[in-house]
Amino acid sequence: MARSKIGLVGAGQIGGTLALLVGLKELGDVVLFDIVDGVPQGKSLDIAEASPIEGYDARLKGTSSYEDLSGCDVVIVTAGVPRKPGMSRDDLLGVNLKVMEQVGAGIAKYAPDAFVICITNPLDAMVWALRTASGLPTHKVVGMAGVLDSARFRYFLAEEFGVSVEDVTAFVLGGHGDTMVPLPRYSTVAGIPLPDLVKMGWTTQERLDQIIQRTRDGGAEIVGLLKTGSAFYAPAASGIAMAESYLRDKKRVLPCAAHLTGQYGVDGIYCGVPVVIGAGGVERVVEIELDRAEKAAFDRSVDAVKGLIEACKGIAPNLGK
Ligand code: LMR
Secondary structure (H helix, E strand, O other), X not given: OOOOEEEEEOOOHHHHHHHHHHHHOOOOEEEEEOOOOOHHHHHHHHHHHHHHHHOOOOOEEEEOOHHHHOOOOEEEEOOOXXXXXXXXXXXXXXXXXXXXXXXXXXHHHHOOOOEEEEOOOOHHHHHHHHHHHHOOOHHHEEEOOHHHHHHHXXXXXXXXXXXXXXXXEOOEEEOOOOOXXXXXXXXXXXXXXXXHHHHOOOOOHHHHHHHHHHHHOHHHHHHHHHOOOOOXXXXXXXXXXXXXXHHOOOOEXXXXXXXXXXXXXXXXXXXXXXXEEEOOEXXXXXXXXXXXXXXXXXXXXXXXXXXXXXXHHHHOOOOXX
């Protein structure tokens, strides 16, 4: 059977980590693209030279030509700039929007059948821009957000309770920004929802609220520590989980920035919701029932995303035309 071909657009910290994970998980061959000539070639060669030690078989090619994305099954986009301390993700909108226009055109020309995962910030607006610029079907273009936010929530909860991360599930919905919506009612330890764990005395409501806020600030916490850029290991692992579910038709239920067509009362924008990812791309949007407070928080998040998309339309009125 032919190996899958995975295009990674952007050879920065996330792009390099993605390439290594594709190798380690034997997901396929890699084309690592970046406009900075030499960097994708150097990183690809470095990762290829690690393959005899780790024991993975994958062809890795570094390139600065979009043509090399031809025939990609999956394309993961991390191109653009990360934020620095003191910045919000939204501050990146203008500069990264231009990048999405170019990348979208390159994907449309050379990899129109790919499943495309966007990691560039501000995430929900950039995945909308990338989809619009590429003209690809909406179920084949998706944003990585909720997998990362939920992983952070799970990690903090596992640390709090002193249990394995494997036994903690969590859902974070909404936009990948300050208004994201961690959902305690849908987050569990061994199947027990968090509100019940508070009643059982495992933690206090105050502690739980602190963990929820830490989850919302998870990206900024890493930016503050790194000082020169933003998180890359966990974002790369999140993108790979989505790519793997598509390539292996695992049909995992993953919270992602997906294109909504009336689900959750939202139409025509991308926002974080649980979806089933399989060989058909985003095969289903899972509509969970939200109580009044959860719905109000989700609506606030949707409004924030809508504002960013309107800003994109203002800057690039001809996007996708
Ligand atoms: C993250 O959440 O780590 C990413 O969105 C990067 C950032 O700027 O926070």
